[in-house]
Amino acid sequence: MFKFDLLKTSKDSKARLGKITTNHGEIETPIFMPVGTRATVKTMTPDELKGIGAQIILSNTYHLFLRPGTEIIEKAGGLHKFMNWDKPILTDSGGFQVFSLSDNRKITEEGVHFRSHIDGSKMFISPEKSIDIQNILGSDIIMAFDECAPYPASHEYIDHSMRRTLRWAQRCKDYHKNVDNQTLFGIIQGGMYKDLREISAKEMVDMDFKGYSIGGLSVGEPIDLMTEILDYTTDFMPENKPRYLMGVGSPDYLFEAVERGVDMADCVLPTRIARNGTVLTHQGRIPIKNAVYKEDFSRLDDECDCYTCRNFSKAYLRHLFNVDEILGMRLATIHNLYFLIDMMENIRESIRGDYFLEYKRDFYKKYGYKQD
Incomplete structure (x- = not known):
């Protein structure tokens, strides 16, 4: 069928x-x-x-x-x-x-x-x-x-x-x-x-x-x-x-x-970069192993409602990657896939409501992408 x-x-x-x-x-x-x-x-x-x-x-x-x-x-x-x-x-x-x-x-x-x-x-x-x-x-x-x-x-x-x-x-x-x-x-x-x-x-x-x-x-x-x-x-x-x-x-x-x-x-991009310590956020990509996040106890993305963002901080995720714990890869993967799946749901809603290009412009502005 x-x-x-x-x-x-x-x-x-x-x-x-x-x-x-x-x-x-x-x-x-x-x-x-x-x-x-x-x-x-x-x-x-x-x-x-x-x-x-x-x-x-x-x-x-x-x-x-x-x-x-x-x-x-x-x-x-x-x-x-x-x-x-x-x-x-x-x-x-x-x-x-x-x-x-x-x-x-x-x-x-x-x-x-x-x-x-x-x-x-x-x-x-x-x-x-x-x-x-x-x-x-x-x-x-x-x-x-x-x-x-x-x-x-x-x-x-x-x-x-x-x-x-x-x-x-x-x-x-x-x-x-x-x-x-x-x-x-x-x-x-x-x-x-x-x-x-x-x-x-x-x-x-x-x-x-x-x-x-x-x-x-x-x-x-x-x-x-x-x-x-x-x-x-x-x-x-x-x-x-x-x-x-x-x-x-x-x-x-x-x-x-x-x-x-x-x-x-x-x-494979969202899962591959997740396993290497890069997470997608509404403000752009974050290399979570970077030392700047050592004492950053904020969530990965304030606009994300995934399991990782609801429960863990950037500092904790950085720690997991730096000590080679498998949980770090899992939490980053959960987040990256949720991020894209949620983004596609928002895209569908924007098409339904006739504001797709407006949503795209807003997303690009926050993410840091160049606009046409």
């Missing part, structure tokens, strides 16, 4: 309010999805994720294929049961991770030959193999296998890569049979070239997927270039289907994405 309802479009931007319905529940959009790469959002339990308002999480096909392997997850009854998460799950195709193994992989029309980053064993993933793995995982939303081109790259290289992604997308769609329980998204590529983005978007839309991902952005390019290409690309995407921008998780990127009509986004 899959349904997308477009409930409202902002009067002053492309920002959209929507609802996705899956077999494992509803998702209000625009949404930020925490990443649980190896069937866990690092340091968080499923109940804690629900407690901070997570509606859907993302897991990684490549990593789960290698460990614990599809046989284990299949015996467990699928990924939902294996990790005890009863809400929606989205899985990526594994393409990004495979293509990041630049020294240990070979691309052919059939698929990608590569060596495991764990033990060096020879592996192979094709469009069909990626679909097979995701079928066994049992995620609600799955991705077509795509070629993730590097940045920067020549027009000729991106053109060749993008057209292969289109051919692979058609193979994924032809092969995917579990249509009642899993929804397949196509991935629009094309690098930083508008003509290639247009071709990719139009041909992907012609294949009639139930949703569309935008890949190949937020890969090292300046934010102004990212927003320009994103704005151009969404013009070619259907209004009645969800749009997922892959790999975006900082507050400014999320605001810019929503303003340009994106419904879904994910990133």
